[in-house]
Amino acid sequence: MDDLWERLERLGLRRGTAGLERPAPEARLDIHHLVPGEVVSTPLGNFFLHEERYPLDHRHGRTCLGQVWDVDPSRVEALLGSALPGPLDLRRALYVDTETTGLAGGTGTYAFLVGVGFFEGNQFRLLQFFMRDYHEELPLLHHLAEQFADPPTLVTFNGRNFDVPLLHTRWIAARLSPRWTQTPHLDLLPPSRRLWKSRLESCSLASLEWHILGVRRASEDVPGWMVPSLYFRYVQTRDAREMKRVLYHNAQDILSLVTLASVLGEVASRPLDPARPCTDCYSLATWLEEQGRWEEAEALYRRALAGPLAPDQRQRAMLRLALLLKRQGKREEAIPLWAALAESPRVGLLALEELAKWEEWHHGDLWAARRFCQKGLELAGVWLRGPARRRAEAEFQHRLARLERKLGLWGTAEGAQAGDPSGSPAPPTGEWP
């Protein structure tokens, strides 16, 4: 718009001429007056570009940007790479975050600010592509696609569901070829959830910054939910003072992408780090277990259980460790865990069933197996209702009938009341008899 006014002035058409009135004096508060940068001219029009450069030792929270250089790509790939088609080199990635006119997606939502960051030499370069009005979208998208046609990897936060599909839609709406369709993409949200969900109430980027990265944003930051309304107001008034804050917000998001990737990379590189909190040990153990890294998972479950855990998480850790030991053929090592879990209404029946299996099929004490079945039958009636109760009771009845057949009690008068010749008392729940 300023181009138009400058052209009018060059033509000698002053303010108020021909019914054309320059907007209020706030025009001098437009983005290029408040933020260092350049108005990029392209054959398709103009847009505003702001650039920042950070040294590798620039500290963002507790982490320096350059720490991402210490991350071994092969280790990152081993943990995070299951969704990626190739190696994951965080040093060569393009870190992307957009600010948009809403969340709705579809053709009505614009990405009015696209921030991209990448390492170049001994610096981290941050470019912010900003459209000062809707007609600047086409040159912005065109320039973005030209400059970053084929990055080796994308790193985003929830970008798999939000930023990248939105940019694809904008490129298509602008009749340009969508980019980054085949680019390997590391979305940091899923791994962050996997690792920290059990410890944090929220895994939003703001929460991760506060609790994991140690980032404290300056007062000029704006909350994400305000961004669309601030942009709408800017387009109407040309007063970019609030947009300066949005650019700051976007820049901070991108720096957080780098340091968050670095922290996740560190976790991938050293999963057994002794300094890791026990809640994180548990989360990481479940992750490694899924990837078939059973020995590391077992070590992490044990470390988690050695520290303070919330009761619910402790129970989950014991259950998962017991199942993992069983899968590894270490059934006997799992027995104390099953015995402890037999107290719990949620998993107690499973524990009693496992104890009965152990006694019947591996330890060979049919009387002990019978006692566990009787206990399970009794507790199913207490803990469960409806179909779940009927299923559990049928399961224990079936096992009990077989055991009594083997013991020679089936069909005899003493049947269900038969005593235990070993003379040992009935098993207290939760204790190994």
Place this chain on the structure above:
DNA sequence: GACGTATGAGCCTTCCTAGC
């Protein structure tokens, strides 16, 4: 050979949660 049991994979449903 018939039968019973354990195991793991795969599928489905439900609920929750990030992005601006």
Place this chain on the structure above:
DNA sequence: GCTAGGAAGGCTCATACGTC
């Protein structure tokens, strides 16, 4: 308000193994 993905739980099925 939209959307995709993850977690958890439940279910079925195929396979392998042991026992009688």
